[in-house]
Amino acid sequence: MEAVLKRPDGSELFYIVDDFTDPWRPAQTVLLVHGLAESTEAWRAWVPHFAGQFRVVRLDLRGFGRSTPMPEDFEWSIDVLVDDLVALIRHLGVERVHLVGAKSGGSMTLKLAADHPALVQTLTGVTPPVVGPEGANEWRRIIPQIGMHEWARMTMQGRLGSKVSQAEMNWWVETIQSKTPVSTMMGYLKWVPSMDIRTDVARITCPTLIINTTGSSMRAIDSYKEWQPRIRNSRLVTIEGDAWHAAGAYPDACAQATLEFIGAHA
Secondary structure, eight states: OEEEEEOTTSOEEEEEEEEOSOTTSOOOEEEEEOOTTOOGGGGTTTHHHHTTTSEEEEEOOTTSTTSOOOOTTOOOOHHHHHHHHHHHHHHHTOSOEEEEEETHHHHHHHHHHHHOGGGEEEEEEESOOSBOOTTHHHHHHHHHHHHHHHHHHHHHHHHHOTTOOHHHHHHIIIIIGGGSOHHHHHHHHHHGGGOBOTTGGGGOOSOEEEEEESSOSSSOHHHHHHHGGGSTTEEEEEESSSOSOHHHHSHHHHHHHHHHHHHHHO
């Protein structure tokens, strides 16, 4: 099912519900939140793992995918993004969700779990940063010159790692990341370096799984060990690989680890 949630500022959030559970049994909801310059399609490989057991909801964050593009001067903040997620959860009519976020989508889910604990049953963050990326200002400088397609192409190897096929890289570039409006990217990249939720994570109380990789060029293993232990009921799982977008590069391994974790706390 495809649908749209309209927000008070007029923005429309596009979302998809994949539900192949037994209709005569109650199903818990998993909400998947994508990262920078992505869309619902980023979770494509995850859906078959979940949709027979859970009601799976994927959304396009404001500005991305099929949601309303944001103007370059839009006042981005993590609170605005979290408010959108909270509104969607309430719109879905569920008390709590199993929340899964990748990259900066993981940052949003960490913040949501800290601020709205009653809405989150379990939390999984796949390579989530707790501080904004240093490279955002450089990306903001070059994107107007080279465009989204070339930016996606030149950054894709680090995102998906050294073992990904050319065909897979092309799919991510052509289908997902190059589709992001430049105005959205420019405004988002202006805000995101200031993001800092290091103190917020200590307020998370739900069972939490953090997934990282062994050889990421952007986020080293030790960087997670600085803040993950502050989440009282949490564990860290490290996947072998050099991608900094583990949810996209290693979807089966990440999805299975998430399923096992949810199963232990559902």
